[in-house]
Amino acid sequence: MSIRLKKLSEQVVVITGASSGIGLATAEAAAEQKAKLVLAARSEAALKDIVARITAAGGEAVAVTCDVSDRAQVEAVAAAAVQRFGRIDTWVNNAGIGIYGRLDEVSEEDHRRVFDVNYFGLVNGSLAALPHLKKGGALINVGSEVSESAFPLLGSYVASKHAVKGFTDSLRIEVEDVDRAPVSITLIQPTAVDTPFPEHAGNYLPNEPKLPDPKIDPRQVAEAILDAAQNPTRDKRVGTMAKVSTTLATLFPGLGDRMAAGQVGNLSTDRPGRRHDGILRQSSEAATTAAGRTHGTPAPK
Numbered sequence: 001m002s003i004r005l006k007k008l009s010e011q012v013v014v015i016t017g018a019s020s021g022i023g024l025a026t027a028e029a030a031a032e033q034k035a036k037l038v039l040a041a042r043s044e045a046a047l048k049d050i051v052a053r054i055t056a057a058g059g060e061a062v063a064v065t066c067d068v069s070d071r072a073q074v075e076a077v078a079a080a081a082v083q084r085f086g087r088i089d090t091w092v093n094n095a096g097i098g099i100y101g102r103l104d105e106v107s108e109e110d111h112r113r114v115f116d117v118n119y120f121g122l123v124n125g126s127l128a129a130l131p132h133l134k135k136g137g138a139l140i141n142v143g144s145e146v147s148e149s150a151f152p153l154l155g156s157y158v159a160s161k162h163a164v165k166g167f168t169d170s171l172r173i174e175v176e177d178v179d180r181a182p183v184s185i186t187l188i189q190p191t192a193v194d195t196p197f198p199e200h201a202g203n204y205l206p207n208e209p210k211l212p213d214p215k216i217d218p219r220q221v222a223e224a225i226l227d228a229a230q231n232p233t234r235d236k237r238v239g240t241m242a243k244v245s246t247t248l249a250t251l252f253p254g255l256g257d258r259m260a261a262g263q264v265g266n267l268s269t270d271r272p273g274r275r276h277d278g279i280l281r282q283s284s285e286a287a288t289t290a291a292g293r294t295h296g297t298p299a300p301k
Contacts, residue, residue, distance in 0.1 A: 003176075003184045003232045005089075005138055009034040012085040013229065014077060016068050016125055017095030019043040019291040021195030022142060024050065025218040026092060026225050027061070028294070033226070037061035038081040038088075040068070041095065042279070046291030060085075068095045068121030069113075071128075078128040090138040090229040091129035093122040097280060098157035098197060100267065101204025110202055111156045113280045118160035123167060130175070136182040138229050141168045142221075143187045145242035149249035151260050153205070153267050165189075172234070184232035189246070190221045191239035196296050201278045208273040211296070212266040214241065218294050 013030050017023040019041035027039055031054045039061055041047055047063035054061040064080045066073045081088050096118045099110055122141055129139055146158040147165035165187055172185040194215040203209050216239040224238045237243050248256035 003182050004136070005184060005230050005232060008226060008230055011089035011229065012036045012038065012081060012087055013090045013092065014038040014040065014081050014088055014129065015092045015094060016040045016066065016074075016077070016121070019046040019050065020200075020293050021197060022190070022193060022218045022221045022225075022294075023092070023094040024292070025294040026094065026222040027054070029219065029222045029226055030229075031057070031059040031061065034059070036085050038064060038077060038084070040064045040066040040074075040077045041291070042067050043291035049292060068093075068124055069116040071124045074121070074124040074128045077125075078132060082132065087135070088129060088132040088137065090140065091125060091133065092140045092142070092225055092229075093125040094142045094225075095121050095125075096142065096157075096160075097200060097202075097278065098154055099202040099204065099278075099280070100153055100198070100209040101202070102153060103155040105204050106156055106202075110277075110280060114156040115160050115163070118157065119163045119167070122164055126167075126171060130183065133183045134175075134179075134181045138184040138186065138232070139171075140186045140188060140225055140228050142225070143168065143189050145189050145191045145237065145239075145245045147187065147189055148246040149256060149260070152264050184228070186228040186233045187235040188221065188224055188228065189235060189237045189242055190224075191216055191237075191242035191245070193218050193221055193239075194296050196293055198296065199278070202280050203273055203276050203278065205268050205273055207268040208271045209267060210269050212263050215296075 013035045018027050018039035044065040051061045051063045062084050064077045143164045144161040147161040168187045175181050192211040192215045198209045221238050224236045
């Protein structure tokens with residue numbers, strides 16, 4: 001079936017995890033293109049500030065506080081979108097968390113929490129969105145280069161992103177090929193992105209965690225997401241290293257493993273760290289550690 005998507009200026013777009021990083025960069029870029037926005041995250045104060053900035057610039061946006069691991073809260077986001085704007089054209093499942101630590105040290109509780117947000121949160125969003133999108137629209141799921149490859153000390157996150165790819169690919173077959181519904185289902189797979197991810201992540205390492213270099217700008221991922229919102233796309237690897245790592249994992253898995261092992265030293269700083277939960281279980285207000293920022297480092301001019 002041929003799927004036709006609207007121009008962004010004619011769309012109502014829902015974005016989860018919209019208070020920082022990729023989600024915020026996507027919201028800002030979509031607002032510039034005149035999309036109507038429904039922004040969801042746990043950080044209520046940050047979301048309100050973001051919506052205020054967008055509306056002050058002439059845009060249209062609404063904030064909905066939401067923990068995506070709770071299906072009822074996600075359904076409330078969909079209801080808010082329909083109540084405010086009458087429909088949903090694109091839904092972006094972006095909310096995610098991570099844990100730095102060896103798999104034999106990370107607690108079962110923490111491991112399950114990563115899956116509650118990264119996998120079941122995305123499932124909740126997809127199932128809440130589909131009844132609205134089946135009139136014609138785009139479902140965009142943010143995975144990772146590690147949806148197809150692996151990485152040490154982020155094993156819970158890697159496993160959840162493998163699950164995201166499996167769910168997304170299977171859902172695409174059911175919706176696009178079996179139901180022949182006019183829904184474009186996309187998996188976005190960025191490499192390491194310069195966002196506040198390490199600040200939000202749980203940490204079992206002796207030093208403060210960080211992301212390996214090279215990192216790409218979150219606005220590059222936002223561009224890929226918004227392109228998929230307008231042009232039907234199966235999947236999109238964003239950043240050169242995403243293409244390299246997924247190719248190695250497929251064609252030369254042993255070499256890929258050895259290269260990943262060599263990155264262990266690039267996952268923490270030389271600053272002493274402390275074990276912390278990041279935003280795994282904190283309340284919405286406590287989740288504002290780096291909310292309101294797209295970048296982990298000062299954004300380039």
